[in-house]
Amino acid sequence: MLSNGQDEFYNSILSRQSIPESVVGGKQVANRFLEELFSVLFSGYHSERNFTSKDQITDQLELFRIRWKNLLEPYATYADKELGRIVALDDILHNFIAKLPGLYQWMWEDAEAAFLGDPAAESIHEVILAYSGFYAGAVHRVANYFFKSSLPIFPKLLSGVAHEATGIDIHPGAEIGRAFFMDHGTGIVIGETTRIADNVKIYQGVTLGALSVNKSLAKQKRHPTIEEGVVIYAGATILGGETVIGKQSIIGGNAWITQSIPPYSVVYQKSEVRVRSSNEIQGLDFTI
Numbered sequence: 001m002l003s004n005g006q007d008e009f010y011n012s013i014l015s016r017q018s019i020p021e022s023v024v025g026g027k028q029v030a031n032r033f034l035e036e037l038f039s040v041l042f043s044g045y046h047s048e049r050n051f052t053s054k055d056q057i058t059d060q061l062e063l064f065r066i067r068w069k070n071l072l073e074p075y076a077t078y079a080d081k082e083l084g085r086i087v088a089l090d091d092i093l094h095n096f097i098a099k100l101p102g103l104y105q106w107m108w109e110d111a112e113a114a115f116l117g118d119p120a121a122e123s124i125h126e127v128i129l130a131y132s133g134f135y136a137g138a139v140h141r142v143a144n145y146f147f148k149s150s151l152p153i154f155p156k157l158l159s160g161v162a163h164e165a166t167g168i169d170i171h172p173g174a175e176i177g178r179a180f181f182m183d184h185g186t187g188i189v190i191g192e193t194t195r196i197a198d199n200v201k202i203y204q205g206v207t208l209g210a211l212s213v214n215k216s217l218a219k220q221k222r223h224p225t226i227e228e229g230v231v232i233y234a235g236a237t238i239l240g241g242e243t244v245i246g247k248q249s250i251i252g253g254n255a256w257i258t259q260s261i262p263p264y265s266v267v268y269q270k271s272e273v274r275v276r277s278s279n280e281i282q283g284l285d286f287t288i
Contacts, residue, residue, distance in 0.1 A: 029071060030157035034139060036064060041104055045128050061100070065093045075154050083152060092149045099145060106178055107138045113179040117201055132166035133182030143172035174208075176200075177228070184234075191223035193241060200226055203234040203253075211240045211258065227263065 039047035040060050051057050069089060076087040114127045114134055121127055127134050139162035147155035155172035163169045167186040170176075174190045177198035182188055184204035190196075194208045210222035221241035230245050232238070233253040238245060244260040245251065251261075252268030261267060 026153065026157045027160065030154065031161050033068060033071075034142070034158065034161055036067075037142065038138070040064065041100070041107070042128060045125075061097055065097055069093055072151070072154065075151050079150070079152050085150065087149075087151055089151070092146070092151060095149070096145055103141050103145065106141055107134075109179045110134055110137045110181065113181040113199070113201075114183075117181045118183060131185075132168065133185035133188075136162040136166045136168035136170060136185060136188075137176070137180055137182060140170045140172065140174070140176065143170075144174070144176070147172035174223070193221045194223040195225040197226060197228040197230075197247070199229045201231045203232065205235040206232050207237045207239075209237065209239050224257075 035046065038045075040057065044050045051060075072089055072093075076089040079085050079087040108124075111124050111127045111131075111134055114131055115121045115124045118127075121131070139158055143155045143158035143162075146158065159170055159172045168182060168188045170188075170190040171192040171194075173192040174194040174196070176190075176194075176196045177200065179199045180196065181201045182203075183201065187205040188202060189207045189209060191209050193210075196208075208224050208226065213220075213222055223241060224238045224243040224245065226232070226238075226245045227247035227249075229248040230251070231249075232245075232251040233255075235254040236251045236257070237255070238251070238257045240258050242260070243258060245257070246261055246263030246265060248263060249261050249265040249267070251257065252266070254269050255267050257267065
C-alpha cells in the first residue's frame with residue numbers, strides 16, 4: 001500500500017508526463033538533424049562518403065528539406081497551440097537551404113581562424129574533425145537561424161547538443177560575426193543578447209553574461225557587446241547589456257568587467273608575488 005507521500009509523488013509523475021508532442025524525443029531529433037546536415041556540408045568529415053557531382057548535393061539537400069519539414073512540424077504546431085503564433089515551416093526550411101551557402105562560408109572562415117590562431121593546429125581538416133570550438137560555433141550558426149525564424153524550442157535543443165558535446169554554452173539568440181575562434185572552449189558561456197563582431201578570439205572559461213535582471217526585462221539587451229578583433233583570455237567574466245569591449249582590446253585571464261572598455265585597451269589582473277621563507281616552504285603539506 002502506498003503512503004500519502006508516495007501516492008502524491010506517483011500522481012505528479014503521471015500528470016506531468018503529458019507534455020506537448022513537440023518536446024517528446026526532442027534531443028534525439030536535434031542530434032539527428034545536425035548529423036544529417038553536417039554529413040552534407042562536411043561530407044567525408046561527418047560521413048563515410050564524398051559527393052562526386054553538384055546534382056548529388058542538390059538532391060540530398062532537397063531530400064533533407066522534405067524530410068525535416070515533416071519531422072519539425074510538431075514545433076510549428078506547438079507554436080500555434082501553445083504560444084499563439086503562426087510559424088511558416090515550409091518557408092523557414094526553404095530560406096534555410098537558400099542561406100546555407102552563406103552559413104557554410106562563415107563556418108569555413110571560423111575553421112580558418114582556428115587554424116591561423118592556434119599554433120598547435122596542423123591543418124584545417126584537423127580543426128573540422130577535432131576542435132570542439134569549431135563544432136560549437138558551427139552548430140550555433142544553424143541554431144541562430146532557426147531562433148531568428150521564431151521556431152520554438154528546437155534552436156535551444158540544437159545548442160544543447162553542442163553544449164553536451166563540448167562544454168560550450170551559446171544561447172541561439174547570440175549574434176556572432178565572422179572568423180570567430182574559441183580556443184580549447186570548455187566552459188565558455190555566451191548569453192542570449194551578446195553581440196560579437198568579426199575576428200574575435202575567446203579562450204576557455206570565458207563568460208559573456210548578464211547582471212542580475214528582473215524577468216520582465218528579458219527582451220532587453222542584457223549581455224555585452226564585443227567589438228572587432230578583441231581577444232579574451234581564459235576565465236574572464238564580462239557582464240551587462242551596456243558593457244562594450246572596444247575593438248582590438250585584449251582582456252586578460254580572470255578579469256571581471258562590468259563597464260565598457262575603450263578600443264585598443266589591455267585589461268589584466270595584477271598578480272602579487274611574495275617570496276616565502278625556507279621555513280614556510282618546509283611547512284607546506286598538500287594532499288590530493
